[in-house]
Amino acid sequence: MLIVEELNVFYGGIHALKEVSFQVKEGEIMTLIGANGAGKTTTLKAISGLIRGRSGSIRYNGEDIASMPAHQIVRKGLSQVPEGRRVFADMSVAENLTLGAYHRKEAISIKSDLEWVYQLFPRLAERQQQMAGTLSGGEQQMLAIGRGLMSHPKLLLLDEPSMGLAPLLVKEIFEIIREINSTGVTILLVEQNAHMALSVADTAYVMETGRVVLSGRAAEVAANAQVRAAYLGA
Amino acid sequence: MAALAFLGEGEDVAPVIQEILQQLVNGISLGSIYALVALGYTMVYGIIKLINFAHGDIYMIGAFTGYFAIKIFHLPFLPALVVAMVVAACLGILIERLAYRPLRNSTRIAALITAIGVSFLIQNVALLIWQPNPRAFPDVFPFRSYDLWGVYIDNRQLLILGVSVLLMIVLHYVVHYTNIGRAMRAVALDDDAARLMGIDVDKVISFTFAIGSALAAAGGVLVGVYYNRIDPMMGTMPGLKAFVAAVLGGIGIIPGAMLGGLVMGVAEVMVVALTESTWKDAVAFAILIIILLVRPAGIMGRRVREKV
Numbered sequence: 154m155l156i157v158e159e160l161n162v163f164y165g166g167i168h169a170l171k172e173v174s175f176q177v178k179e180g181e182i183m184t185l186i187g188a189n190g191a192g193k194t195t196t197l198k199a200i201s202g203l204i205r206g207r208s209g210s211i212r213y214n215g216e217d218i219a220s221m222p223a224h225q226i227v228r229k230g231l232s233q234v235p236e237g238r239r240v241f242a243d244m245s246v247a248e249n250l251t252l253g254a255y256h257r258k259e260a261i262s263i264k265s266d267l268e269w270v271y272q273l274f275p276r277l278a279e280r281q282q283q284m285a286g287t288l289s290g291g292e293q294q295m296l297a298i299g300r301g302l303m304s305h306p307k308l309l310l311l312d313e314p315s316m317g318l319a320p321l322l323v324k325e326i327f328e329i330i331r332e333i334n335s336t337g338v339t340i341l342l343v344e345q346n347a348h349m350a351l352s353v354a355d356t357a358y359v360m361e362t363g364r365v366v367l368s369g370r371a372a373e374v375a376a377n378a379q380v381r382a383a384y385l386g387a
Numbered sequence: 388m389a390a391l392a393f394l395g396e397g398e399d400v401a402p403v404i405q406e407i408l409q410q411l412v413n414g415i416s417l418g419s420i421y422a423l424v425a426l427g428y429t430m431v432y433g434i435i436k437l438i439n440f441a442h443g444d445i446y447m448i449g450a451f452t453g454y455f456a457i458k459i460f461h462l463p464f465l466p467a468l469v470v471a472m473v474v475a476a477c478l479g480i481l482i483e484r485l486a487y488r489p490l491r492n493s494t495r496i497a498a499l500i501t502a503i504g505v506s507f508l509i510q511n512v513a514l515l516i517w518q519p520n521p522r523a524f525p526d527v528f529p530f531r532s533y534d535l536w537g538v539y540i541d542n543r544q545l546l547i548l549g550v551s552v553l554l555m556i557v558l559h560y561v562v563h564y565t566n567i568g569r570a571m572r573a574v575a576l577d578d579d580a581a582r583l584m585g586i587d588v589d590k591v592i593s594f595t596f597a598i599g600s601a602l603a604a605a606g607g608v609l610v611g612v613y614y615n616r617i618d619p620m621m622g623t624m625p626g627l628k629a630f631v632a633a634v635l636g637g638i639g640i641i642p643g644a645m646l647g648g649l650v651m652g653v654a655e656v657m658v659v660a661l662t663e664s665t666w667k668d669a670v671a672f673a674i675l676i677i678i679l680l681v682r683p684a685g686i687m688g689r690r691v692r693e694k695v
């Protein structure tokens with residue numbers, strides 16, 4: 154579904170992604186794990202068009218999207234829930250969700266997606282008119298995910314959805330990720346919380362200082378001695 | 388006026404109150420025009436953090452377009468107003484495309500200097516084509532004044548108030564209840580997050596320039612009607628004052644620009660009434676200095692929001 158090959162990204166003189174290659178298969182949960190600064194966010198931004206790679210290809214369902222503007226990539230069914238939530242703080246929950254469906258026209262399916270989002274996150278349903286900036290961290294994360302779903306994605310990119318959340322909420326969020334996946338949405342999950350990520354994912358890639366250093370089935374990666382030492386505290 | 392209702396026919400309010408009310412009427416009329424122009428500054432700033440110094444000149448172009456529409460094409464006032472707004476909107480879009488967009492990722496100071504350059508360019512081209520001497524704006528509404536218990540309000544002031552209020556209601560509706568309006572607010576809050584929603588940020592920026600420029604043009608035409616004269620340099624002072632109004636209300640905040648415009652108009656008129664009119668233009672700068680010292684975020688500004 155998504156094939157990234159030999160992607161190189163620079164920030165000025167900093168070589169942030171070095172020959173990064175990986176793929177996401179339709180229907181799966183793929184996780185990209187790695188320490189802070191490894192290049193995970195950069196990878197997602199390159200896929201969704203917020204930054205441009207210097208070389209390499211990004212193919213989505215056979216189409217090269219590496220030089221496509223971000224707003225068109227969303228229309229292809231690829232939606233990113235950014236790191237740090239980035240909800241529109243001075244707008245209501247309902248408005249944030251409406252913006253998620255910005256490019257869509259069909260009122261009926263938008264409405265049914267909205268109902269689905271409120272069903273996934275009943276707490277958002279109770280707070281439709283509340284300003285997003287006044288929500289708790291967990292609620293903002295729910296809103297960011299819900300907003301990402303409102304574009305009716307085929308591939309959902311999640312950047313550290315567990316960041317800064319209490320353990321119970323982390324569990325809740327991961328269950329919802331699994332539920333979203335079960336409806337047929339393919340997921341690329343970026344996480345520092347390797348333990349949780351590997352437990353829900355089908356396949357996994359490990360990044361270190363801008364490179365992919367290991368990949369395989371999530372269970373295999375979780376069993377790898379180096380991964381256990383470096384990321385799972387075992 | 389409700390407070391005055393107890394007064395009988397022919398009886399006058401105490402002269403001081405009467406004078407204050409009179410100046411309020413004049414100040415609010417003038418202030419509505421500042422508010423219309425201030426909206427463009429604040430919307431553009433809100434979305435790309437640029438002080439569009441060419442905005443006052445777009446207001447001037449609006450006034451001239453209205454003038455030609457009425458004088459040469461014999462359009463009635465309202466169609467002429469619409470034509471001026473449309474022409475200015477196109478000019479605003481063009482300026483953004485040609486002058487500001489290429490500098491989107493360069494320093495703010497580079498964009499600011501470019502904006503000043505665009506302003507000079509428009510003014511000088513206008514001076515060349517239309518000559519520096521003022522022209523008499525066509526007399527679309529024969530002057531009529533109404534006496535409300537000794538406070539005078541004329542039909543042009545009523546026109547200014549009516550058109551400004553109407554445009555502000557339309558603007559409020561567009562910004563809050565339409566897709567493009569939501570997109571504008573989203574881009575102003577976080578442009579990358581807006582891109583991730585599928586919003587074409589360039590298109591939204593063009594739209595913002597179009598709306599801001601159209602409102603400035605409306606201000607220009609109304610000023611033509613009010614003062615009966617226009618000239619190629621007419622945009623400079625009102626442009627600066629409207630900019631101060633936008634800062635006063637809190638730059639980037641739409642209701643702030645409306646409030647700031649009214650405060651500026653009233654303050655200016657009051658100062659003229661109380662002192663000599665030579666102080667008129669100093670008011671704006673005195674207000675600017677005071678806000679920057681006392682409340683840099685403006686009346687309606689909260690904290691200074693920084694983007695990540």
Ligand SMILES: Nc1ncnc2c1ncn2[C@@H]1O[C@H](COP(=O)(O)OP(=O)(O)O)[C@@H](O)[C@H]1O
Pocket residue numbers: 164167169187188189190191192193194195196
């Ligand atoms: N805007 C930026 N400018 C310069 N360097 C950046 C920028 N964003 C990220 N980097 C650098 O790129 C590398 C990868 O960062 P990032 O993709 O955010 O990592 P991760 O998401 O894995 O924590 C880091 O060394 C980081 O310092």
Ligand SMILES: [Mg+2]
Pocket residue numbers: 190193194195236313
């Ligand atoms: Mg990151």
